[in-house]
Structures are given as C-alpha cells and as structure tokens.
Amino acid sequence: MAKIESIEGTAPLSRRSFLSGAVALGAAAATFALAGCAPRSMAQERADSVIDGGGYDIVVVGAGGAGMAAAIGAHDQGARVLLLEKMPVAGGNTCFAEGGMNACETRFQAAAGIEDSVELFAADTFKGGHRKGNRELIDHMCRNSNDAVEWLAGMGIVLSKLSTSGGASVKRIHRPESGEAVGKYIVKGLAEQCRQRGISAVCNTKVEQVLMDGERVAGVRATDPHGMTVEYRAQAVIVTTGGFGANHEMLAGYRPELLNAVTTNQPGSQGDGIAFCQAIGADTVDMDQIQVHPTVEQTTATLLSEGIRGDGAILVNAEGVRFTNELLTRDVVSANEWKQTGGGAWAVFDRHVRESNKSIEEKFEKRRIIQVANTYAELAEKMGVPTDAFVSTMEGYNAAIDAGEDDPLGRTKARNPIVLPPFYAVAVAPGIHHCMGGLRVNADAQVLNAAGDPIPGLFAAGEVTGGLHGGNRLGGNAVCDISVNGIQAQKTACSYVFAS
Known part of the structure; x- marks a missing residue:
C-alpha cells in the first residue's frame, strides 16, 4: 500500500x-x-x-x-x-x-x-x-x-x-x-x-x-x-x-x-x-x-484566462471583425463564437495585457501557440484574416474609446485601447470547462x-x-x-x- x-x-x-x-x-x-x-x-x-x-x-x-x-x-x-x-x-x-x-x-x-x-x-x-x-x-x-x-x-x-x-x-x-x-x-x-x-x-x-x-x-x-x-x-x-x-x-x-x-x-x-x-x-x-469556456486553444486544450479579456483583450472572427461583448457570461460568448465561421475566434491583446498575465508566456509563448507582431497588418497576416477588415476593427475600437463613444456591442467594462506593440493573438474556441x-x-x-x-x-x-x-x-x-x-x-x- x-x-x-x-x-x-x-x-x-x-x-x-x-x-x-x-x-x-x-x-x-x-x-x-x-x-x-x-x-x-x-x-x-x-x-x-x-x-x-x-x-x-x-x-x-x-x-x-x-x-x-x-x-x-x-x-x-x-x-x-x-x-x-x-x-x-x-x-x-x-x-x-x-x-x-x-x-x-x-x-x-x-x-x-x-x-x-x-x-x-x-x-x-x-x-x-x-x-x-x-x-x-x-x-x-x-x-x-x-x-x-x-x-x-x-x-x-x-x-x-x-x-x-x-x-x-x-x-x-x-x-x-x-x-x-x-x-x-x-x-x-x-x-x-x-x-x-x-x-x-x-x-x-x-x-x-x-x-x-x-x-x-x-x-x-x-x-x-x-x-x-x-x-x-x-x-x-x-x-x-x-x-x-x-x-x-x-x-x-x-x-x-x-x-x-x-x-x-x-x-x-x-x-x-x-x-x-x-x-x-x-x-x-x-x-x-455543463459549462463550456469560450477561450480554449483547441490543439492543446489550453485555457486562455478570462482575466485576459477582463484586462482588455477583444475577440475577432475569421473575417477580422468583433462580434460580441467579450465580457458577457461564458455561455453567451461561447454561443456567439459557435455562430462564427469555423466556430471559433481570435483573442487579441497588446503588451499591456501580456505584462499583466504571466501565464501567457508560460502557457502560450513557450508552446508557440500564439501569434505576435508589431503592427495590426502584420498580425492579421499571421492570423490569416483579411488585413483591411482587421486593421479597421482595431483602429475603430481604439478611436471609439478615445472619443468616449459607447461600444456598439455593449461592452462597458475594461475597454482599454489596444495600442502598445507588440500585439498578440491566440486562436480559441469553446471547450468543456466546469460541471x-x-x-x-x-x-x-x-x-x-x-x-x-x-x-x-x-x-x-x-x-x-x-x-x-x-x-x-x-x-x-x-x-x-x-x-x-x-x-x-x-x-x-x-x-x-x-x-x-
């Protein structure tokens, strides 16, 4: 024994x-x-x-x-x-x-x-x-x-x-x-x-x-x-x-x-x-x-923390466009992801979020399941999404925050401009998370x-x-x-x- x-x-x-x-x-x-x-x-x-x-x-x-x-x-x-x-x-x-x-x-x-x-x-x-x-x-x-x-x-x-x-x-x-x-x-x-x-x-x-x-x-x-x-x-x-x-x-x-x-x-x-x-x-x-979590990297089943969205990350679809308030409850965000092309999304954030979350380096960078670039256009290319649409999404998101405008998707919290390079993106989709x-x-x-x-x-x-x-x-x-x-x-x- x-x-x-x-x-x-x-x-x-x-x-x-x-x-x-x-x-x-x-x-x-x-x-x-x-x-x-x-x-x-x-x-x-x-x-x-x-x-x-x-x-x-x-x-x-x-x-x-x-x-x-x-x-x-x-x-x-x-x-x-x-x-x-x-x-x-x-x-x-x-x-x-x-x-x-x-x-x-x-x-x-x-x-x-x-x-x-x-x-x-x-x-x-x-x-x-x-x-x-x-x-x-x-x-x-x-x-x-x-x-x-x-x-x-x-x-x-x-x-x-x-x-x-x-x-x-x-x-x-x-x-x-x-x-x-x-x-x-x-x-x-x-x-x-x-x-x-x-x-x-x-x-x-x-x-x-x-x-x-x-x-x-x-x-x-x-x-x-x-x-x-x-x-x-x-x-x-x-x-x-x-x-x-x-x-x-x-x-x-x-x-x-x-x-x-x-x-x-x-x-x-x-x-x-x-x-x-x-x-x-x-x-x-x-x-x-049974709960599914909306931000799970699918090839390794690695969870991208909800705190990363809470610190300012956004989600864009395969067309390079935001489609949801990222801080809705997990079931709602997951359901919105499933409606997108391919049933998933990209979580996008900048150096500010990266520096506040040590797990990004340990779980994503070391395992090479994250895209990194110094410009929106370069990141779009690595993500495989339309460059013009993605750049427009990012610039429009930041401009609305700077102008004090309401978010068209209803996000009211953690609306932080994503402006500090390098920029990061992780491919995510829903995964089983909690019973x-x-x-x-x-x-x-x-x-x-x-x-x-x-x-x-x-x-x-x-x-x-x-x-x-x-x-x-x-x-x-x-x-x-x-x-x-x-x-x-x-x-x-x-x-x-x-x-x-």
Missing part, C-alpha cells in the same frame, strides 16, 4: 504536470506526492486481503484546493486528518484555474475605491446562473468570501490584484499581485501549509467506497497503486474530488453534443466522488448543467439524500457539489467556491466529530 507519511516527510519529485504540456505545479506542490510504496512482491502476496489503514477523525478525499483547505482547517481545529489523492500530485483542477477568486467587501476593493456588497455579488451570481442557482448556497458563498480571502492571506496566499470577469457588476476578481495564474499560486501555498503542519497524506490511492456503520459514515475503502484494498476508518468523510469534466462518457450521458469536445479538465476529473456517494444514497442536482451539477448539499456542506436529509458524517465541497452555480458559473466563482466551502466543510465536520 502507499506509505502514510506527513507531507514534510516525503521525497521531492521532479517537476511534472497532470497532462502533457500542462502547467507544472512547482516544487512545493510536487513534494506533496508520496514516494514510499510497499515492494511489488509484498503487494502481490497481500492483494486478496483488506489492509487496515488506521483510524482518523476525518478523511478528506481529493487534494485539490477545497480538499487542502478542508484538511488544513480541520487539522488546526485539532482533528486527526488524513488526505487522500488518487493522482500522483496534489492540486486537481485547481492547478488549472487561471482567472482569480471572486470576493466582495474586501480590503483590496476598499483600497481601490470599489463599492461592492454581498447582495450585489449574490445578485450577479444568481443572474449569471440563469436564475437557477440555490439562493441559500449563493448567499453563503458571497457572505463568506471576504473571510476566505483573509484566511488565505493569513497563510501568505495574498490575492490583492483586482480585475473584471464576465457577469460581474464591479471589479471583484482577486488575483496574485505577480500576475501568475491563481490556481497554481493557491495550490503551491496550500501544499506548503499542509507540509508545514505535517498533515498525513496518501497519493496514488483511489477511494472506491464510503464505509457505513448503520446510517453513519465510518470511513472509506480505497485501492492503492498495487491494486491492494485499504480501509481507513473515520467518523467523518469530506469529499472534494471535483467534477466529471474529463469523463467524456459521463458527459455525453447528460450532453451528447459534447462527446468530442476538448476539455480543460485534468484527467482525474472522472466523477468518482459523485458515484461513490450516490451508492450510499446521496442525491444529485443539475447534472446536465455545475453534482452532489446536493446544504450551506453547511452536508451531503443530502433524496429526502433532503443530511447523511450523517458525509460532507462535500467544490466542483463535486451542485446547486450553487445554477445554469452557468461566473469566472472567479470556482476559486471562491472551493475556498469558502472547503473551509465550511471542515467546520461542520469537526463540530460533528467533536460532538460525537
């Missing part, structure tokens, strides 16, 4: 990523993988037995952002915690989060003179989700978003840079000041906090079943890298396994038209947590609500059964849950979700454990 160690006691691994060509996690996250495993011969001899993995107060299943937040919080409350991860390294889909974290009434907004409120944040989220989201879950996330920002900042994970995302009334997306991708930044920070605390963790171990003692959760049964069955006993289980955005068969069961679509999800996003919770009576909600549906939970992160009653000892947070985002997730709300609800899950779980 995989050796149970504290993170601090593990051997560092070389830098690696979940997907070929994906963003490497960095040393702090890489050391979160466990290197110790039993010899193969021992595994073969014991393959038919069930190994006792020990007893804990809480087992957290899934070491992404929500899972690590839950493990840290539970540890700090005095619980004996075990963190399980089926992939070789920590991070999950959080590693691929690019834009930032939505939050309201933060000190960073106050310093920038931005007026925001729980009510406005909640209204934007409800509207952005086509008025299908669970208002209780929405209010809880928005009301606790500032506390989550401060909780992260207290551990040195500071999100102080503000930007705009589609569907937001004000600047409320919080990013690292350095401009690096928010997910990688948070994963490195949380993994380091887990390491410092000596939180016990096992990677390469897939949970197959939640164990029950009557109607109460009693632990989990898992398979280790050698195929051995291991049982971990616990009074509470927190499920933070993510969605099913990389399980095309499962996706097609709800949205057949997405069968062949590219996905931005890491390969571990298979819906495991949903399945093993359903097996003990957990209910689900909104399973057919809004999942386990039905309440605001205390308790998993509910079909009757709406909590399953004793079972909690969940993050993309494995449903109901919060409704029919569409706003950019920046996923990181808010995993942070707020990862914290909430451990609070409720600890209260449950300590009370019993």
Whole structure:
C-alpha cells in the first residue's frame, strides 16, 4: 500500500504536470506526492486481503484546493486528518484555474475605491446562473468570501490584484499581485501549509467506497497503486474530488453534443466522488448543467484566462471583425463564437495585457501557440484574416474609446485601447470547462439524500457539489467556491466529530 507519511516527510519529485504540456505545479506542490510504496512482491502476496489503514477523525478525499483547505482547517481545529489523492500530485483542477477568486467587501476593493456588497455579488451570481442557482448556497458563498480571502492571506496566499470577469457588476476578481495564474499560486501555498503542519497524506490511492456503520459514515475503502484494498476508518468523510469534466462518457450521458469536445479538465476529473456517494444514497442536482469556456486553444486544450479579456483583450472572427461583448457570461460568448465561421475566434491583446498575465508566456509563448507582431497588418497576416477588415476593427475600437463613444456591442467594462506593440493573438474556441451539477448539499456542506436529509458524517465541497452555480458559473466563482466551502466543510465536520 502507499506509505502514510506527513507531507514534510516525503521525497521531492521532479517537476511534472497532470497532462502533457500542462502547467507544472512547482516544487512545493510536487513534494506533496508520496514516494514510499510497499515492494511489488509484498503487494502481490497481500492483494486478496483488506489492509487496515488506521483510524482518523476525518478523511478528506481529493487534494485539490477545497480538499487542502478542508484538511488544513480541520487539522488546526485539532482533528486527526488524513488526505487522500488518487493522482500522483496534489492540486486537481485547481492547478488549472487561471482567472482569480471572486470576493466582495474586501480590503483590496476598499483600497481601490470599489463599492461592492454581498447582495450585489449574490445578485450577479444568481443572474449569471440563469436564475437557477440555490439562493441559500449563493448567499453563503458571497457572505463568506471576504473571510476566505483573509484566511488565505493569513497563510501568505495574498490575492490583492483586482480585475473584471464576465457577469460581474464591479471589479471583484482577486488575483496574485505577480500576475501568475491563481490556481497554481493557491495550490503551491496550500501544499506548503499542509507540509508545514505535517498533515498525513496518501497519493496514488483511489477511494472506491464510503464505509457505513448503520446510517453513519465510518470511513472509506480505497485501492492503492498495487491494486491492494485499504480501509481507513473515520467518523467523518469530506469529499472534494471535483467534477466529471474529463469523463467524456459521463458527459455525453447528460450532453451528447459534447462527446468530442476538448476539455480543460485534468484527467482525474472522472466523477468518482459523485458515484461513490450516490451508492450510499446521496442525491444529485443539475447534472446536465455543463459549462463550456469560450477561450480554449483547441490543439492543446489550453485555457486562455478570462482575466485576459477582463484586462482588455477583444475577440475577432475569421473575417477580422468583433462580434460580441467579450465580457458577457461564458455561455453567451461561447454561443456567439459557435455562430462564427469555423466556430471559433481570435483573442487579441497588446503588451499591456501580456505584462499583466504571466501565464501567457508560460502557457502560450513557450508552446508557440500564439501569434505576435508589431503592427495590426502584420498580425492579421499571421492570423490569416483579411488585413483591411482587421486593421479597421482595431483602429475603430481604439478611436471609439478615445472619443468616449459607447461600444456598439455593449461592452462597458475594461475597454482599454489596444495600442502598445507588440500585439498578440491566440486562436480559441469553446471547450468543456466546469460541471455545475453534482452532489446536493446544504450551506453547511452536508451531503443530502433524496429526502433532503443530511447523511450523517458525509460532507462535500467544490466542483463535486451542485446547486450553487445554477445554469452557468461566473469566472472567479470556482476559486471562491472551493475556498469558502472547503473551509465550511471542515467546520461542520469537526463540530460533528467533536460532538460525537
């Protein structure tokens, strides 16, 4: 079986990523993988037995952002915690989060003179989700978003840079000041906090079943890298396994038209947590609500952050013409792209945007999936769009901003002139990005059964849950979700454990 160690006691691994060509996690996250495993011969001899993995107060299943937040919080409350991860390294889909974290009434907004409120944040989220989201879950996330920002900042994970995302009334997306991708930044920070605390963790171990003692959760049964069955006993289980955005068969069961679509999800996003919770009576909600993201580079499934549009990038079609307000919600922008020739677009921006987003160099320039030129005409030639039309689009866009004229496509935010060479363009089209549906939970992160009653000892947070985002997730709300609800899950779980 995989050796149970504290993170601090593990051997560092070389830098690696979940997907070929994906963003490497960095040393702090890489050391979160466990290197110790039993010899193969021992595994073969014991393959038919069930190994006792020990007893804990809480087992957290899934070491992404929500899972690590839950493990840290539970540890700090005095619980004996075990963190399980089926992939070789920590991070999950959080590693691929690019834009930032939505939050309201933060000190960073106050310093920038931005007026925001729980009510406005909640209204934007409800509207952005086509008025299908669970208002209780929405209010809880928005009301606790500032506390989550401060909780992260207290551990040195500071999100102080503000930007705009589609569907937001004000600047409320919080990013690292350095401009690096928010997910990688948070994963490195949380993994380091887990390491410092000596939180016990096992990677390469897939949970197959939640164990029950009557109607109460009693632990989990898992398979280790050698195929051995291991049982971990616990009074509470927190499920933070993510969605099913990389399980095309499962996706097609709800949205057949997405069968062949590219996905931005890491390969571990298979819906495991949903399945093993359903097996003990957990209910689900909104399973057919699957989000596509409008700016995905199709040959590599690389996500171009929404923050890049929030900093001023525009979209043009194969004719070199703008066709949409780039800061509408993701589903609307995606639908508008699908109507264009070839079903995609070019994201166009200048040096100002490039310098504010470090991920452009790491994810696009180094992989040579970006066009760069010093003039509009030269860029048009590299893009393969009509030069005259593209130059006219760019000059007209800039002139309208300088003249203070309204945007004919209705864009009112982040209308920045694109005038600082060099100029950049990335070919994009919609790709599978997020599953809004999942386990039905309440605001205390308790998993509910079909009757709406909590399953004793079972909690969940993050993309494995449903109901919060409704029919569409706003950019920046996923990181808010995993942070707020990862914290909430451990609070409720600890209260449950300590009370019993």
